[in-house]
Amino acid sequence: MDTALAIRARGIAKYFGDVVALDGVDLDVTQGQIHGLVGPNGAGKTTLLGLLLGLSVADRGTLEILGAPVGRALAVPEGVAGFVDGPGLYPSLTARQNLAALAALGGQDARGAGIDDALEQVGLTDVADDRARGFSLGMRQRLGLAAALLTRPRLLVLDEPSNGLDPAGKRHVHGVLSRLAADGTGVVLSSHRMDDLEALCSEVTILATGRVVFSGPPAKLTAENRELDYRLRTSDPEAARRIAAGTAGIRAVDDTGPVRQDTEVIVVRALGPALDELVVRIVQSGIALRELAPVVSPLEAAFLALTEQQTAPQEGGR
The missing domain is CATH 3.30.70 (Alpha-Beta Plaits)
Structure with missing residues (x-):
C-alpha cells in the first residue's frame, strides 16, 4: 500500500517579471516524512515554500497538498502550518500570550489549545511569561514552531528553523520534528545546515537556478562514486x-x-x-x-558538486 502524499507538485513554474524563480519543479513529499529542501541563495527555495503555505500561487504546473488540488487562489487546505523568513510574532506580548492570540485567531479556545504543551515541547516553558521582544533569534524560531504545533498540522513547512539555535534548542526542535513525522505529519525543512538535513531527512531535494538537480534519499546522493x-x-x-x-x-x-x-x-x-x-x-x-x-560532510560535498557548475543569470529567485 502506497503512503499518502502530503505534497505532489508537477511542472511548477513561478515568474517575477522576467525572472524565472521556479522552472518546472516536481516534488513529492509523503506523510510521515521529513523532506529537506536545499540550494544556494537565489535557487528558489523561499518561493517554493511560499507556494506550499499559500502565500503565492504558481504561474504554471499542478500542485496538490494533503490530497487537495491547489488552484489560483491564495489558500491551502486546512492542516498546513509553518513559516517563511521567520515566524510573525507580537513583540509586546509574552510567549504564552502570543500563542493564545494565535489560537484565538484560529477560532480555538486558548484554554484547550495545548499552549503549555507546545511551549514545553520546544523548551520555552521557563520563559513562557517573558515578552517576545527580548527573545533571541533561536527563541523566536522555537516560538514560531510552538505556534505551528497548536494547529496540529498534517503538513509542516519550515524555513531555516535552526537559525540561532543553541545545542539545547536544536535538540528540542529535532525532537519535535521527529515526533511529528513518526505520528504521520509531512515536514518540509529548508536549511543551509547540512548536519540538520543529514540527521533528520529521509529525502532531500536540491534546487539550483529554480530547477531540481537532485531528489531522493541522502544515501543515494552521497553513495555516488565521488572522492x-x-x-x-x-x-x-x-x-x-x-x-x-x-x-x-x-x-x-x-x-x-x-x-x-x-x-x-x-x-x-x-x-x-x-x-x-x-x-x-x-x-x-x-x-x-x-x-x-x-x-566536509558527504551531503555537503555532493551538494557543492551538483550546484557549483550552476550559474544564476538573474538574482530574483528566492
Missing part, C-alpha cells in the same frame, strides 16, 4: 602516513586548515572502499585510530 577528504587522528601519524602512501586509491592532502596544526591528524582523499582498506591496515599495524571523519 572525499577524510581526517584521521591516530596514535602514530607518521606510521599512518606511510601506510596511506602504500594503499591503493589513497592520496595524501596538503590541508591548509586548522587541522594542519594538529600533529596527530592526517588528511587523505579516497573513495569509500579504499578508505575501508586503509582503516583495516592501520588497525592491523597496532596503531590506534582515534578519529575518522569527513572534512
